[in-house]
Amino acid sequence: MVYPDSFGYVIEVSNRLKAKAVNPSLLELTYLEHLDLSWNDFMGSRIPIFLGSMQRLRYLNLSNARFNGVVPQQLGNLSMLHALDLSSGPSEYDFQLSVRNLQWLSHISSLRRLDLSWVNLSEAFDLVQVLNKLPFLAHLRLSSCRLGDHINLFHDYVNSMFLEHFDISVNAxxxxxxxxxxxxxxxxxxxxxxxxxxxxxxxxxxxxxxxxxxxxxxxxxxxxxxxxxxxxxxxxxxxxxxxxxxxxxxxxxxxxxxxxxxxxxxxxxxxxxxxxxxxxxxxxxxxxxxxxxxxxxxxxxxxxxxxxxxxxxIRGRLSAFLKPDTLYMNLYLSSNKFEGPLPIFPSILNRLDLTANLISGWIPEDIGNMTPTLDNLLLSGNQISGPIPNSLCNINTLRVLDLSKNRLYGDIPDCWSNFKILAALDFSANNLSGFIPTSFGNATSLQSLHLTNNSLPGELPLSLRNCTGMVIFDVGENKLSRSVPRWVGKSMLRLEILRLRSNMSAR
Structure with missing residues (x-):
């Protein structure tokens, strides 16, 4: 897309287009001051030399456009340039710009912004010498430029008093x-x-x-x-x-x-x-x-x-830390030594990860009313006992629910019909009994269902055929009967892992 101003001074073409090269017809825009070709795909072509002839340019952005090869020294003719961005990121096709000599850059003394991130400067030993000739530079990014072999590289960088942004990250x-x-x-x-x-x-x-x-x-x-x-x-x-x-x-x-x-x-x-x-x-x-x-x-x-x-x-009772009036929205406390029962949760809690602690007691019966907007609830690897409360089904905002590796017992509540975005459910390694809920089949966004290592009897409910996006389906180590239903292969076309081992009579 081209966005010229009323005098044709500005052109931006940054809509991820594909092209083998930059068209020389740009030279016809003799008053052009602003050229942005970023985020297009030039498929490893070279930066065109003719860009150095566009001497009215004040802004040139070629970032993330998949150019390759040596940066042409002719860009040094752009003496009015205020901003030059040749940056990119890691490329799966090994496209990378490089510079062997930066003397051309010293001719653009008006530069205020320079971004050469991911340009290979390992052979540009004149880097600091050239930077000292850019007295107005305020923004300098040289991330991932392979500068590690340059000893005391910035020791002589003395013309840096106007710098507001200095990035030399990822250079060893x-x-x-x-x-x-x-x-x-x-x-x-x-x-x-x-x-x-x-x-x-x-x-x-x-x-x-x-x-x-x-x-x-x-x-x-x-x-x-x-x-x-x-x-x-x-x-x-x-x-x-x-x-x-x-x-x-x-x-x-x-x-x-x-x-x-x-x-x-x-x-x-x-x-x-x-x-x-x-x-x-x-x-x-x-x-x-x-x-x-x-x-x-x-x-x-x-x-x-x-x-x-x-x-x-961290040791101690979780209730001393997690209070209902706190403002936590995303709380990650996994792999500590918190103990005691689950407290009353803050009502605005969005994500809670208590994996691998020493939490005991029952899951609060009214947990579904405490945290109506919960997105992730991860309680795996604790010592939680008792039944799974029915009120969990009130939290239909859940995407991930992991209660595995605890001491839960009783039936799995059959109340999952309103879960439209639930993607992962893990109740494995508990002492659960009772039939697999038919309402799981209404949670059609399920991609991962782990019920292994419990005592679930009966058959796989026919309703599960509605979970067509299922990728992992693990019901091993239970007491399921009969053979694998044909609908598993016909409906779950994305299935990558199906685990039924060690059931009473599965075959």
Missing amino acids: LQGPIPGVIKHMSVLKVLDLSANIFNSTIPMWLANLTSLVHLNLGFNNLTGEIPSALGNLTSLVVLDLSFNSLEGGIPGSLWNLCSLKVLDLANNRLNETISEPYKTISGCTANRLEKLSLRWNKWFPKMKFSYLDLSFNQ
């Missing part, structure tokens, strides 16, 4: 975090993730008070989280995940009033907690939407719409 860069960053005083976005930086977090980061997004995840950073990071009062996202950070979480972080995402997962954080659960105060508690402490040993008590504390060593 080693050593300490580059000290040159301390001079980027107006920086708003800093992404150094997925490298091999192995220093402590430098104290000077706390002086970059304009930072909104700071990502140091997936490195080898050591030491403690500096308390001085609490000076970054504009931070919205702080990601320190997948490092080797130790110690506690500085209290100064809870005064970052704009913080919405805090990811400290997969570190070595530890803190002595005198009370069963530590209460975090401060204005962060009112704004934070996502907190991830996965694979640490620390447990807070706060209100979030998203909280992931999976794979910690």
Whole structure:
């Protein structure tokens, strides 16, 4: 689709079209200033040299258009360019742009935005020399550019005082975090993730008070989280995940009033907690939407719409943490040591994962009235006993229900007719008896049904033939009788796994 303005200065063709090459007829648009060919499919063709003749261009976007080969030096003739985007992502066809010499880029001194992500710059040893000739650059993205062989690459990058966005993620860069960053005083976005930086977090980061997004995840950073990071009062996202950070979480972080995402997962954080659960105060508690402490040993008590504390060593009764007046919407507490019965759930709960804990007692009889909008309920691998409550069938918003590997007994309620989006149901490895409910056949969106390792008698209900999208159907280790019905092969055409082993007389 082409979107020219009234003078024909702007053209955008970014609707995922396929073409073998860019048509030279573009040269007829002599006043063109804005050219966007992103997200089309040029099937591995080269960036055309003639684009370098369109010298009125101020904006050129060729991102994710599946160009291949060496970037033509003629683009350096576009001396009026303010924005150049040649970025892409991983390609299943190994299409990738490359640059061996960047001197042509130094002729575009007016550049304010430059994105070369996924362009191979492994041979561009003049990178920093050229960047120093771009004094107005405010946005620089060099993610996944194979810069790992460049020793002390940014040590001499001195013309960076106007940078607001600096991304050198996924480059296997080693050593300490580059000290040159301390001079980027107006920086708003800093992404150094997925490298091999192995220093402590430098104290000077706390002086970059304009930072909104700071990502140091997936490195080898050591030491403690500096308390001085609490000076970054504009931070919205702080990601320190997948490092080797130790110690506690500085209290100064809870005064970052704009913080919405805090990811400290997969570190070595530890803190002595005198009370069963530590209460975090401060204005962060009112704004934070996502907190991830996965694979640490620390447990807070706060209100979030998203909280992931999976794979910690949290002990204690679940009721002390999960209260009906909390604001959790998505709560992931799997692989901990929570114990005691299931409490009253928050009414706005959307997803709850308590897999692999020590939860005991019965499922509350009125669970269906507590959580009317529940989407995922995962209680597998606990010590829950008693019958499956009929009120579960009131939660017809469920997509995934997993009660497997517990001590449930009695009949499976026959009340599943109103479940229009239920995709996965797992009641396996319990002590359930009674016939397989015929109403399962009305849950026609079912793709995975696991009832194995119970004591279910009788036959497979004919109504299950309505579940034509079934991919996994497992009713092994029960007391089912008779042979496999013919309708299984005729109706369940997408079936990949059918398991009937070890029934009383299935054949």
